[in-house]
Amino acid sequence: MAILSKDEAQNILKKVISFSKADECSATLNGRMRGNIRYARNNVSTAGASDNVSLVVESRFGKRAGVATCNQFDDDTLRRCVQRAEEIAKLAPEDPEYVPLLGPQQYLTPVSFAQSTASITPDFRAQVAGDSIAACQSRSLTAAGYLEDGATFTALRNSKGLEAYQQGTNLDFSVTVRTADGKGSGYAVADFTDVSKFDAKAITKIAADKAAGSVNAQAMEPGKYTVILEPAALVSDEGLLNRLFYELGAREADEGRSFLSKKGGGNKLGQKLFDERVTIYSDPLNPEVPSNVFDGDGLPAKKMTWIEKGVLKNLYYSRFWAEKNKVAATAFPNNFIMTGGTQTTADLIKGTAKGILVTRLWYIRDVDPQSLLVTGLTRDGTFYIENGKIKHPVKNFRFNESPVIMLNNIEAIGKPQRLGGNLVPPLKIRDFTFTSLSDAV
Amino acid sequence: MKRREFVGLTSLAAGALFLPSIPGFGGSLVDPERLLEQVDPAVKKRMADAALNAAKSAGATYADVRIGRYLNQSVFTREKQVQNIASGESYGAGVRVIANGTWGFAATNSVTEAGLAKAAQLAVQIAKANSKVQKEQVQLAPQKGYGEVSWKTPIQQNAFEVPIAQKVELLLAANAKALDNGASFVNSSLFQINEQKYFASTDGSYIDQDIHRIWPTFTVSVVDRATGKFRSRDALSSPMGLGYEYLTPKAVDQVAGPAGTGLIGYRNSYDILADATLAAKQAKEKITAKSVVPGKYDLVLDPNHLGLTIHESIGHATELDRVLGYEANYAGTSFATLDKWKTKNFQYGSKLVNIVADKTQPGSLGAVGYDDEGVKTGQWDLIKNGVLVDYQKIRDQAGIVGQDHSDGCCYAQSWQDVQFQRMANVSLQPGTAKMSVDDMIKNVDKGVYIAGRGSYSIDQQRYNFQFGGTVFYAIEKGKIAGMIEDVAYQANTQEFWNSCAAICDRSDYRMFGSFFDGKGQPSQVSAVSHGSATTRFNGVNVINTARKIG
Numbered sequence: 001m002a003i004l005s006k007d008e009a010q011n012i013l014k015k016v017i018s019f020s021k022a023d024e025c026s027a028t029l030n031g032r033m034r035g036n037i038r039y040a041r042n043n044v045s046t047a048g049a050s051d052n053v054s055l056v057v058e059s060r061f062g063k064r065a066g067v068a069t070c071n072q073f074d075d076d077t078l079r080r081c082v083q084r085a086e087e088i089a090k091l092a093p094e095d096p097e098y099v100p101l102l103g104p105q106q107y108l109t110p111v112s113f114a115q116s117t118a119s120i121t122p123d124f125r126a127q128v129a130g131d132s133i134a135a136c137q138s139r140s141l142t143a144a145g146y147l148e149d150g151a152t153f154t155a156l157r158n159s160k161g162l163e164a165y166q167q168g169t170n171l172d173f174s175v176t177v178r179t180a181d182g183k184g185s186g187y188a189v190a191d192f193t194d195v196s197k198f199d200a201k202a203i204t205k206i207a208a209d210k211a212a213g214s215v216n217a218q219a220m221e222p223g224k225y226t227v228i229l230e231p232a233a234l235v236s237d238e239g240l241l242n243r244l245f246y247e248l249g250a251r252e253a254d255e256g257r258s259f260l261s262k263k264g265g266g267n268k269l270g271q272k273l274f275d276e277r278v279t280i281y282s283d284p285l286n287p288e289v290p291s292n293v294f295d296g297d298g299l300p301a302k303k304m305t306w307i308e309k310g311v312l313k314n315l316y317y318s319r320f321w322a323e324k325n326k327v328a329a330t331a332f333p334n335n336f337i338m339t340g341g342t343q344t345t346a347d348l349i350k351g352t353a354k355g356i357l358v359t360r361l362w363y364i365r366d367v368d369p370q371s372l373l374v375t376g377l378t379r380d381g382t383f384y385i386e387n388g389k390i391k392h393p394v395k396n397f398r399f400n401e402s403p404v405i406m407l408n409n410i411e412a413i414g415k416p417q418r419l420g421g422n423l424v425p426p427l428k429i430r431d432f433t434f435t436s437l438s439d440a441v
Numbered sequence: 442m443k444r445r446e447f448v449g450l451t452s453l454a455a456g457a458l459f460l461p462s463i464p465g466f467g468g469s470l471v472d473p474e475r476l477l478e479q480v481d482p483a484v485k486k487r488m489a490d491a492a493l494n495a496a497k498s499a500g501a502t503y504a505d506v507r508i509g510r511y512l513n514q515s516v517f518t519r520e521k522q523v524q525n526i527a528s529g530e531s532y533g534a535g536v537r538v539i540a541n542g543t544w545g546f547a548a549t550n551s552v553t554e555a556g557l558a559k560a561a562q563l564a565v566q567i568a569k570a571n572s573k574v575q576k577e578q579v580q581l582a583p584q585k586g587y588g589e590v591s592w593k594t595p596i597q598q599n600a601f602e603v604p605i606a607q608k609v610e611l612l613l614a615a616n617a618k619a620l621d622n623g624a625s626f627v628n629s630s631l632f633q634i635n636e637q638k639y640f641a642s643t644d645g646s647y648i649d650q651d652i653h654r655i656w657p658t659f660t661v662s663v664v665d666r667a668t669g670k671f672r673s674r675d676a677l678s679s680p681m682g683l684g685y686e687y688l689t690p691k692a693v694d695q696v697a698g699p700a701g702t703g704l705i706g707y708r709n710s711y712d713i714l715a716d717a718t719l720a721a722k723q724a725k726e727k728i729t730a731k732s733v734v735p736g737k738y739d740l741v742l743d744p745n746h747l748g749l750t751i752h753e754s755i756g757h758a759t760e761l762d763r764v765l766g767y768e769a770n771y772a773g774t775s776f777a778t779l780d781k782w783k784t785k786n787f788q789y790g791s792k793l794v795n796i797v798a799d800k801t802q803p804g805s806l807g808a809v810g811y812d813d814e815g816v817k818t819g820q821w822d823l824i825k826n827g828v829l830v831d832y833q834k835i836r837d838q839a840g841i842v843g844q845d846h847s848d849g850c851c852y853a854q855s856w857q858d859v860q861f862q863r864m865a866n867v868s869l870q871p872g873t874a875k876m877s878v879d880d881m882i883k884n885v886d887k888g889v890y891i892a893g894r895g896s897y898s899i900d901q902q903r904y905n906f907q908f909g910g911t912v913f914y915a916i917e918k919g920k921i922a923g924m925i926e927d928v929a930y931q932a933n934t935q936e937f938w939n940s941c942a943a944i945c946d947r948s949d950y951r952m953f954g955s956f957f958d959g960k961g962q963p964s965q966v967s968a969v970s971h972g973s974a975t976t977r978f979n980g981v982n983v984i985n986t987a988r989k990i991g
Binding site: 036037038039040041042043044045046047048049050052054056067068069070071084088092093095096097122123126129130133142144145146148174175176178182185187237255256257259261262263264265273362363364365366367368369370371372373375376377379380396398400402404405435436437438439440441 | 469470472522523526527543544545546547548550567570571573574575576577609625626662664666667668669670671673765766767768769770771773774776778857859861896897898899900901902903904905907909927929931933962963982984986987988989990991
């Protein structure tokens with residue numbers, strides 16, 4: 001039930017629109033099938049699965065809008081849902097940021113769905129956990145990991161003739177491996193559209209090797225260091241580049257409350273803000289990181305360059321802000337792709353005389369939105385590099401650094417890798433600011 | 442980049458349009474009238490028994506069922522306009538079982554006897570599948586059944602009974618106060634939650650609970666176009682386990698802040714209009730405030746700031762699931778290891794530091810009669826005279842540390858999530874000698890006074906932390922000497938708590954709250970309060986956070 005076909009979904013939406021008495025009506029069907037398994041202390045701790053389809057109806061009378069939802073799709077329920085949205089709309093205050101619904105749009109053909117991932121079973125998940133645990137137990141190591149997979153669809157339709165449909169799949173896997181004495185810890189993470197590319201044992205081995213290799217870390221003085229940041233340190237749940245991507249909104253910049261606001265008013269579009277090797281774009285059809293071809297408003301997603309050779313080329317404009325500023329609106333991007341070279345992380349290490357290899361960062365929080373300064377800590381695999389080789393593990397550091405400053409201090413850029421649905425290269429950065437030591441392992 | 446990550450709870454302006462992605466604020470959008478309905482406990486008991494019987498028949502040795510209606514309402518505004526109003530309901534049931542010594546869990550939104558029985562059977566099936574890779578059998582601390590009992594948050598006014606127009610009017614009035622006093626922008630919001638939870642287990646408990654929480658908040662921003670500088674000041678409210686009465690200010694609930702700051706501390710009621718007025722003035726003052734000179738300072742920390750430091754450096758560190766390694770892959774483990782606890786003399790803090798875990802404190806976010814695995818709640822010591830004496834535990838952990846009872850801190854954010862160990866209210870006890878905040882400050886030669894939550898970050902074992910705040914004042918020779926900016930302090934948890942040199946008395950005691958505390962995979966939120974009085978810490982490392990990016 002959770003993944004309806006295009007025809008099944010649009011047939012429901014057509015009925016919804018036909019029941020509408022409002023000036024404008026839009027309807028969205030979202031469906032999701034999800035499963036997960038979690039393990040720790042070399043044992044499965046929890047596992048679950050869920051599926052759900054829900055309908056959101058938005059009705060508008062003039063500038064007044066009302067929204068209602070339901071998760072059953074017989075005619076009576078659909079009628080009631082539309083009526084409720086209309087009742088709420090009549091009572092709502094006028095929205096000063098009202099923009100009319102979009103008419104028909106042209107969309108790219110999405111490539112973000114893999115049947116193999118949509119067909120994952122609970123037995124498969126138990127096998128993944130079992131394999132990962134076994135790979136650690138045989139080395140007297142302890143695994144804690146998490147696998148989550150899902151298939152989704154979204155269908156839109158509105159009274160102006162807009163019609164859209166897309167499906168997607170995703171699998172996220174992460175594992176932290178610790179030594180029995182608690183003196184070593186390693187981490188690895190990966191995500192996929194197609195499960196057939198997923199190898200839990202290989203990913204677990206990376207974490208296990210880092211755990212075994214990080215025992216008896218030595219303390220080094222905090223200060224400015226050359227660092228190699230692996231992709232997990234850049235765009236995972238706690239990634240240094242996340243904050244930069246979030247801040248690409250035009251409205252905040254124009255309102256004067258973003259690092260992209262210009263002194264005296266306006267924003268920094270067209271200015272060179274980063275090293276000229278920095279190019280960041282979004283592309284829903286990239287085969288490595290395919291993503292949605294439209295956003296929640298029905299705006300078509302397309303290839304969009306945000307930063308090109310260090311210059312800020314585009315900002316994210318909502319439909320309201322775009323209309324106010326007489327520019328084209330932007331679909332909110334669902335992936336970020338940072339271009340790079342051909343060097344692996346191992347190659348970057350080989351080319352480093354002295355530096356620190358960072359596997360993962362943790363608890364990154366804004367310190368100053370004016371400069372985008374953030375703080376956080378290294379975690380689960382931090383190593384000292386000397387003369388092109390990993391010399392020894394080091395104690396974890398706290399850092400205070402701005403990704404804006406960091407992207408002006410680039411020494412080398414490696415080969416982009418998929419992480420969190422994005423494509424990001426490992427980066428070698430000079431003068432990265434570590435401000436204190438942590439005893440955490 | 443996932444869309445839900447873009448929402449970011451700090452970015453309330455963006456959050457309005459994508460409300461269902463805020464944890465705890467999903468569910469189906471409903472007519473606000475629906476929020477006042479209740480389901481008859483007799484009906485829930487019948488369905489619960491269907492689930493328990495089905496689980497036992499399928500081979501479960503233990504089963505519990507939680508039938509929950511999770512209701513929420515939120516109102517978002519900015520400046521002079523409403524951004525979003527949503528009322529949500531999520532109704533369903535989760536069944537948890539032990540079969541072959543292994544946990545299994547399944548949830549359903551088909552709240553019928555047949556639907557629950559089916560979920561129970563699926564939970565047993567999952568438990569049996571997972572038992573093939575299970576090495577240690579689950580052992581539950583014994584728990585007697587309570588029969589049919591109930592508990593309700595002792596509120597004076599159900600927030601859902603208050604017309605939405607009245608809430609909008611209040612938020613817009615607060616925005617107007619901020620704009621009139623120099624704010625460039627202001628976002629305000631009101632979150633309200635009601636959990637109608639029914640728990641039943643094969644131990645013989647049938648527990649009906651009605652839990653309420655509320656959180657009014659805002660962010661005021663001032664932009665100085667000429668210099669390009671911008672600063673913001675958040676509300677100094679707390680999320681609370683109270684009804685709408687929290688928004689009717691009472692003088693008895695207000696504590697004057699240090700002389701020269703204009704700050705007011707709030708207990709069980711909050712004056713949003715006064716705070717919005719002050720916030721705009723303080724945000725303006727922040728634009729021109731002096732930048733802190735880094736170095737060692739004595740810190741004087743207001744309860745509305747210190748609560749988050751307690752939360753991160755003690756609350757999370759004493760959660761037994763972290764200590765044991767269950768959260769190693771995400772939230773992390775803990776420096777407060779079992780070997781330290783077993784010595785019975787691990788000096789977590791100075792002798793002044795007494796930390797109590799409490800699931801009963803009136804007005805707190807964590808107050809419930811029974812937890813989500815049917816254990817009656819209470820309070821217990823975590824740190825006594827500075828020494829680590831206990832942890833926060835649930836039923837399947839107690840035996841691992843040789844104890845025979847749960848502390849009653851098991852929680853799930855909804856019926857469809859599995860319950861696990863979550864933080865109780867963890868609070869610093871006030872000083873026993875009479876002392877006001879001004880009494881405390883007059884003995885500080887070189888210090889910084891901090892109120893409100895700011896940037897906060899701590900490592901995965903809770904050793905090293907860095908905290909900012911909402912407003913900062915220099916203390917020089919026993920007096921407040923003006924606002925300062927760019928302040929953060931970095932410390933090691935044990936060193937920090939051992940530098941605790943004075944605590945104000947009970948008259949200064951107030952609660953800080955965390956409404957969206959995240960933990961677990963998949964992540965779940967919970968809400969928790971932390972009480973304290975203003976507290977002094979000596980010789981803490983303060984850094985300057987200002988940077989130039991051109």
